[in-house]
Amino acid sequence: QVQLVQSGAEVRKPGASVKVSCKASGYSLTTYGMHWVRQAPGQRLEWMGWINAGSGNIEYSQKFQDRVTMTKETSASTAYMELSSLRSEDTAVYYCATDQAGALGSWGQGTLVSVSS
Amino acid sequence: DIVLTQSPGTLSLSPGRSATLSCWASQDINNAMSWFQYKPGQAPRLLIFDVSIRASGIPTRFSGSGSGTDFTLTISSLEPDDSALYFCQQRFAWPITFGQGTRLEIK
Numbered sequence: 001q002v003q004l005v006q007s008g009a010e011v012r013k014p015g016a017s018v019k020v021s022c023k024a025s026g027y028s029l030t031t032y033g034m035h036w037v038r039q040a041p042g043q044r045l046e047w048m049g050w051i052n053a054g055s056g057n058i059e060y061s062q063k064f065q066d067r068v069t070m071t072k073e074t075s076a077s078t079a080y081m082e083l084s085s086l087r088s089e090d091t092a093v094y095y096c097a098t099d100q101a102g103a104l105g106s107w108g109q110g111t112l113v114s115v116s117s
Numbered sequence: 118d119i120v121l122t123q124s125p126g127t128l129s130l131s132p133g134r135s136a137t138l139s140c141w142a143s144q145d146i147n148n149a150m151s152w153f154q155y156k157p158g159q160a161p162r163l164l165i166f167d168v169s170i171r172a173s174g175i176p177t178r179f180s181g182s183g184s185g186t187d188f189t190l191t192i193s194s195l196e197p198d199d200s201a202l203y204f205c206q207q208r209f210a211w212p213i214t215f216g217q218g219t220r221l222e223i224k
């Protein structure tokens with residue numbers, strides 16, 4: 001059974017960076033790609049990017065491509081999303097989700113990132 | 118970016134009834150439409166992908182239909198546990214985008 005467990009809530013000051021982890025179990029990171037999606041308060045879900053499992057290629061949303069870095073450590077079954085130059089508008093719940101035949105099949109429980117001075 | 122617009126914003130129905138949720142895309146997205154159920158404090162749950170294919174473990178009460186720009190999620194024989202936010206998502210073109218959601222209340 002596919003399961004994704006994310007790291008805990010984070011608080012950062014504007015200008016700082018945050019790195020969220022997503023530990024996978026029940027499958028290998030070389031099998032399914034990994035998407036990262038966020039939801040700010042009162043806003044719809046927003047896709048940030050993904051890592052293709054097979055090719056390892058990474059596609060970032062244009063909105064975040066200058067500030068986001070997505071990586072994975074296959075041996076540790078863990079994917080990471082780092083967002084830099086944080087601003088208050090980055091306060092959101094961040095989710096990882098598997099790409100299973102193109103569908104976002106399984107999701108992590110979410111990580112709240114709060115950005116405040 | 119492809120914009121997805123959902124209707125209605127909120128739907129309040131009694132147990133046993135059927136719910137019809139709509140999602141319109143700003144351009145043709147072929148069959149690249151998915152639907153999710155979201156409850157506060159839980160991970161979103163994939164219900165339907167590729168317009169009408171139920172994800173593993175999803176009851177047959179949940180069905181999807183549509184094509185092009187107009188899509189529908191139908192939930193029949195509503196149960197109290199179906200109370201949740203439902204949102205649509207397209208993967209036809211980058212960036213992946215989501216609808217704003219329909220809140221379903223079962224009373």
